[in-house]
Amino acid sequence: MDFDYSSEQLQLRKTVHEFAEVELAPHVLEWDEGQIFPGEAIRKLSALGFMGSIFPEDLGGAGLGYIDYAILIEELARTDPSVALIVAAHTSLCSNHIYSAASDEQRRRYLPRLATGEWLGSWSLTEPEAGSDAAGTRTQALRQDGCWVLNGAKTFATNAHEADVCVAMAVTDRTAAQHGISAFIIDKGTPGFRLGRKENKLGMRASPTGEVIFEHCRLPESQLLGQAGEGLIDSLKVLDGGRISIAALAVGTAQGAYDVALRYSQQRKQFGRPISEFQAIQFKLVDMAAAIDAARLLTYRAAWIKDRGGRVTKEAAIAKLYASEMAVDACNQAVQILGGYGFIKDYRVEKFYRDVKLCTIGEGTSEIQRLVIARQLLKG
Numbered sequence: 001m002d003f004d005y006s007s008e009q010l011q012l013r014k015t016v017h018e019f020a021e022v023e024l025a026p027h028v029l030e031w032d033e034g035q036i037f038p039g040e041a042i043r044k045l046s047a048l049g050f051m052g053s054i055f056p057e058d059l060g061g062a063g064l065g066y067i068d069y070a071i072l073i074e075e076l077a078r079t080d081p082s083v084a085l086i087v088a089a090h091t092s093l094c095s096n097h098i099y100s101a102a103s104d105e106q107r108r109r110y111l112p113r114l115a116t117g118e119w120l121g122s123w124s125l126t127e128p129e130a131g132s133d134a135a136g137t138r139t140q141a142l143r144q145d146g147c148w149v150l151n152g153a154k155t156f157a158t159n160a161h162e163a164d165v166c167v168a169m170a171v172t173d174r175t176a177a178q179h180g181i182s183a184f185i186i187d188k189g190t191p192g193f194r195l196g197r198k199e200n201k202l203g204m205r206a207s208p209t210g211e212v213i214f215e216h217c218r219l220p221e222s223q224l225l226g227q228a229g230e231g232l233i234d235s236l237k238v239l240d241g242g243r244i245s246i247a248a249l250a251v252g253t254a255q256g257a258y259d260v261a262l263r264y265s266q267q268r269k270q271f272g273r274p275i276s277e278f279q280a281i282q283f284k285l286v287d288m289a290a291a292i293d294a295a296r297l298l299t300y301r302a303a304w305i306k307d308r309g310g311r312v313t314k315e316a317a318i319a320k321l322y323a324s325e326m327a328v329d330a331c332n333q334a335v336q337i338l339g340g341y342g343f344i345k346d347y348r349v350e351k352f353y354r355d356v357k358l359c360t361i362g363e364g365t366s367e368i369q370r371l372v373i374a375r376q377l378l379k380g
Contacts, residue, residue, distance in 0.1 A: 020079035031206035046117020060115035066303035070248035077252025082206035088245040089158035094121030101226035122163035124154035141170035150214035183231035192217030203354035247319035250327035257334035257352040295323035314376035321369035324359035
């Protein structure tokens with residue numbers, strides 16, 4: 001394993017960092033306060049090829065690997081985790097599910113528009129009664145007159161209210177347990193498919209999260225994604241890659257909070273000295289820096305294995321578990337270093353602190369990650 005970044009990866013980090021500082025940073029507070037979708041920023045990211053980073057060039061993507069993708073998500077989150085989440089849900093959930101499970105015709109129809117950012121994607125697995133228990137899905141799809149008819153509702157779908165394409169899971173055979181759930185591609189504007197409530201969230205407020213509702217939504221057979229009954233199995237594979245992106249998002253959020261805390265500690269004076277000279281503050285900074293470094297290495301290890309075609313169920317879960325819980329603690333310490341100013345919206349650590357908690361919940365809670373890891377360990 002090579003611990004050096006390639007020249008291309010260094011340039012990628014620099015490009016994304018500069019983009020975030022120019023295009024995102026001036027608007028972060030406005031977007032957060034108003035729950036405003038950063039459409040113009042997403043269009044500019046699309047023009048740079050970042051909405052289809054991990055897909056082949058012949059399908060409109062940038063042909064990058066998962067380490068490159070982790071760098072992209074990390075650097076976006078370092079400035080605005082909401083934007084990083086929009087990109088991550090679009091790329092490693094919706095688009096990647098289509099890329100990994102679709103027919104050639106479906107790939108040719110959807111991937112070029114998703115990978116170039118012409119279309120935005122959302123992915124719907126969670127339901128009010130089926131969160132961690134994904135096998136408890138209630139949304140149903142029945143075959144009628146050569147079509148699939150969907151009825152039910154999904155919740156906590158990232159990008160739902162802005163998406164052009166939704167990938168959703170529904171039960172097609174209740175007798176087959178986890179092999180009775182199938183995936184479907186639903187286009188915006190399909191009759192019987194509508195949006196429900198948009199959630200008013202603690203953090204990640206520029207990233208829209210909400211309900212999608214199916215009421216006698218008729219889909220042709222061609223909208224079945226993958227094999228009938230294999231939607232949940234395919235979803236679990238998709239989540240392996242998605243958890244790498246959430247780990248990277250957590251690392252970037254923690255890094256952003258650390259950056260602010262470090263600068264503040266060097267500028268803020270108490271008792272005639274910068275507070276960075278006090279051991280209590282130094283120890284907090286050291287603990288943050290060491291934990292961020294460890295989380296980054298775990299994340300890139302999972303990405304490295306993924307790039308080589310290996311299975312990353314355990315490694316991705318470990319990276320997400322450690323990085324997300326580390327990031328919550330790091331953001332908490334950043335608020336503490338800033339003291340009263342850490343509680344004020346003019347300083348970014350307040351937003352990082354609110355945003356980061358989602359990383360321990362989305363794409364499998366910390367408790368689910370521990371179950372996933374335990375199963376892998378006990379398999380020997």
